[in-house]
Amino acid sequence: xxxxxxxxxxxxxxxxxxxxxxxxxxxxxxxxxxxxxxxxxxxxxxxxxxxxxxxxxxxxxxxxxxxxxxxxxxxxxxxxxxxxxxxxxxxxxxxxxxxxxxxxxxxxxxxxxxxxxxxxxxxxxxxxxxxxxxxxxxxxxxxxxxxxxx
Numbered sequence: 001x002x003x004x005x006x007x008x009x010x011x012x013x014x015x016x017x018x019x020x021x022x023x024x025x026x027x028x029x030x031x032x033x034x035x036x037x038x039x040x041x042x043x044x045x046x047x048x049x050x051x052x053x054x055x056x057x058x059x060x061x062x063x064x065x066x067x068x069x070x071x072x073x074x075x076x077x078x079x080x081x082x083x084x085x086x087x088x089x090x091x092x093x094x095x096x097x098x099x100x101x102x103x104x105x106x107x108x109x110x111x112x113x114x115x116x117x118x119x120x121x122x123x124x125x126x127x128x129x130x131x132x133x134x135x136x137x138x139x140x141x142x143x144x145x146x147x148x149x150x
Contacts, residue, residue, distance in 0.1 A: 065120035
Protein backbone atom coordinates (compact mmCIF):
# COMPACT_ATOMS: atom_id res chain seq x y z
CA UNK A 1 0.00 0.00 0.00
CA UNK A 2 1.44 3.35 -0.96
CA UNK A 3 1.41 6.39 1.30
CA UNK A 4 -1.20 8.31 -0.73
CA UNK A 5 -3.63 5.40 -0.49
CA UNK A 6 -3.10 5.22 3.26
CA UNK A 7 -3.80 8.96 3.61
CA UNK A 8 -7.00 8.62 1.60
CA UNK A 9 -8.22 5.77 3.82
CA UNK A 10 -7.65 7.92 6.89
CA UNK A 11 -9.40 10.83 5.21
CA UNK A 12 -12.43 8.61 4.54
CA UNK A 13 -12.33 7.33 8.12
CA UNK A 14 -12.41 10.88 9.48
CA UNK A 15 -15.31 11.75 7.17
CA UNK A 16 -17.06 8.59 8.32
CA UNK A 17 -16.61 9.58 11.96
CA UNK A 18 -17.97 13.07 11.27
CA UNK A 19 -20.99 11.71 9.37
CA UNK A 20 -21.71 9.11 12.02
CA UNK A 21 -21.52 11.78 14.75
CA UNK A 22 -23.89 14.09 12.86
CA UNK A 23 -26.34 11.26 12.18
CA UNK A 24 -26.25 10.15 15.81
CA UNK A 25 -26.94 13.72 16.91
CA UNK A 26 -29.96 13.98 14.63
CA UNK A 27 -31.33 10.59 15.69
CA UNK A 28 -31.12 11.40 19.39
CA UNK A 29 -32.72 14.84 19.09
CA UNK A 30 -36.26 14.93 20.41
CA UNK A 31 -37.22 16.92 17.35
CA UNK A 32 -35.35 18.81 14.71
CA UNK A 33 -36.39 21.32 12.12
CA UNK A 34 -34.46 21.67 8.90
CA UNK A 35 -36.22 24.89 7.85
CA UNK A 36 -33.31 27.03 9.03
CA UNK A 37 -30.94 25.02 6.81
CA UNK A 38 -32.78 26.03 3.66
CA UNK A 39 -31.17 28.73 1.51
CA UNK A 40 -34.38 30.76 1.22
CA UNK A 41 -32.82 33.68 -0.67
CA UNK A 42 -31.34 31.39 -3.30
CA UNK A 43 -34.60 29.46 -3.67
CA UNK A 44 -36.47 32.73 -4.09
CA UNK A 45 -33.95 33.87 -6.72
CA UNK A 46 -34.47 30.60 -8.57
CA UNK A 47 -38.12 31.51 -8.89
CA UNK A 48 -39.62 29.08 -6.39
CA UNK A 49 -42.82 30.42 -4.91
CA UNK A 50 -43.79 30.12 -1.25
CA UNK A 51 -45.69 26.84 -1.69
CA UNK A 52 -42.72 25.20 -3.45
CA UNK A 53 -40.29 26.39 -0.77
CA UNK A 54 -42.65 25.11 1.93
CA UNK A 55 -42.82 21.72 0.20
CA UNK A 56 -39.00 21.57 0.16
CA UNK A 57 -38.84 22.44 3.85
CA UNK A 58 -41.24 19.68 4.82
CA UNK A 59 -39.59 17.04 2.63
CA UNK A 60 -35.89 17.57 3.32
CA UNK A 61 -35.93 14.47 5.52
CA UNK A 62 -36.37 12.41 2.35
CA UNK A 63 -33.05 13.67 1.02
CA UNK A 64 -31.38 13.33 4.43
CA UNK A 65 -32.33 9.66 4.81
CA UNK A 66 -31.59 8.69 1.23
CA UNK A 67 -28.30 10.57 0.90
CA UNK A 68 -27.22 9.80 4.45
CA UNK A 69 -27.42 6.03 3.94
CA UNK A 70 -25.90 6.33 0.45
CA UNK A 71 -22.88 8.31 1.66
CA UNK A 72 -22.49 6.18 4.79
CA UNK A 73 -22.32 3.02 2.68
CA UNK A 74 -19.78 4.55 0.29
CA UNK A 75 -17.62 5.83 3.16
CA UNK A 76 -17.68 2.46 4.94
CA UNK A 77 -16.43 0.89 1.74
CA UNK A 78 -13.79 3.55 1.03
CA UNK A 79 -12.51 3.65 4.64
CA UNK A 80 -11.50 -0.02 4.36
CA UNK A 81 -12.12 -0.76 8.04
CA UNK A 82 -10.51 -3.91 9.41
CA UNK A 83 -13.84 -5.46 10.39
CA UNK A 84 -15.52 -4.95 7.01
CA UNK A 85 -12.53 -5.22 4.63
CA UNK A 86 -14.43 -4.04 1.56
CA UNK A 87 -16.96 -6.86 1.77
CA UNK A 88 -19.82 -5.06 0.09
CA UNK A 89 -22.60 -7.34 1.30
CA UNK A 90 -21.45 -7.02 4.92
CA UNK A 91 -21.27 -3.23 4.52
CA UNK A 92 -24.81 -3.19 3.13
CA UNK A 93 -26.04 -5.32 6.05
CA UNK A 94 -24.27 -2.99 8.50
CA UNK A 95 -25.91 0.15 7.11
CA UNK A 96 -29.35 -1.47 6.94
CA UNK A 97 -28.89 -2.58 10.56
CA UNK A 98 -27.90 0.96 11.54
CA UNK A 99 -31.05 2.29 9.85
CA UNK A 100 -33.19 -0.14 11.86
CA UNK A 101 -31.36 0.71 15.10
CA UNK A 102 -31.81 4.44 14.42
CA UNK A 103 -35.57 4.05 14.00
CA UNK A 104 -35.75 1.88 17.12
CA UNK A 105 -33.75 4.50 19.07
CA UNK A 106 -36.17 7.18 17.89
CA UNK A 107 -39.06 5.09 19.24
CA UNK A 108 -37.33 4.76 22.63
CA UNK A 109 -36.69 8.52 22.73
CA UNK A 110 -40.35 9.25 22.05
CA UNK A 111 -40.10 10.31 18.43
CA UNK A 112 -42.32 9.01 15.67
CA UNK A 113 -41.06 5.97 13.83
CA UNK A 114 -41.79 6.25 10.14
CA UNK A 115 -41.47 3.27 7.85
CA UNK A 116 -40.78 5.76 5.04
CA UNK A 117 -37.54 6.80 6.76
CA UNK A 118 -36.45 3.20 7.15
CA UNK A 119 -37.26 2.40 3.52
CA UNK A 120 -35.37 5.48 2.30
CA UNK A 121 -32.33 4.47 4.36
CA UNK A 122 -32.41 0.96 2.95
CA UNK A 123 -32.90 2.31 -0.57
CA UNK A 124 -29.96 4.72 -0.21
CA UNK A 125 -27.65 1.98 1.07
CA UNK A 126 -28.78 -0.40 -1.68
CA UNK A 127 -28.13 2.28 -4.33
CA UNK A 128 -24.58 2.69 -2.98
CA UNK A 129 -24.21 -1.10 -2.95
CA UNK A 130 -25.09 -1.20 -6.65
CA UNK A 131 -22.62 1.60 -7.43
CA UNK A 132 -19.82 -0.18 -5.56
CA UNK A 133 -20.68 -3.56 -7.07
CA UNK A 134 -20.75 -2.13 -10.60
CA UNK A 135 -17.47 -0.31 -10.02
CA UNK A 136 -15.81 -3.47 -8.68
CA UNK A 137 -17.07 -5.43 -11.69
CA UNK A 138 -15.68 -2.85 -14.10
CA UNK A 139 -12.27 -2.95 -12.40
CA UNK A 140 -12.01 -6.75 -12.48
CA UNK A 141 -13.11 -7.03 -16.08
CA UNK A 142 -10.08 -7.67 -18.26
CA UNK A 143 -10.02 -6.20 -21.73
CA UNK A 144 -10.35 -8.77 -24.47
CA UNK A 145 -7.89 -8.74 -27.32
CA UNK A 146 -9.47 -9.06 -30.69
CA UNK A 147 -7.64 -10.57 -33.59
CA UNK A 148 -6.43 -8.06 -36.12
CA UNK A 149 -6.03 -8.73 -39.79
CA UNK A 150 -2.52 -8.06 -41.07
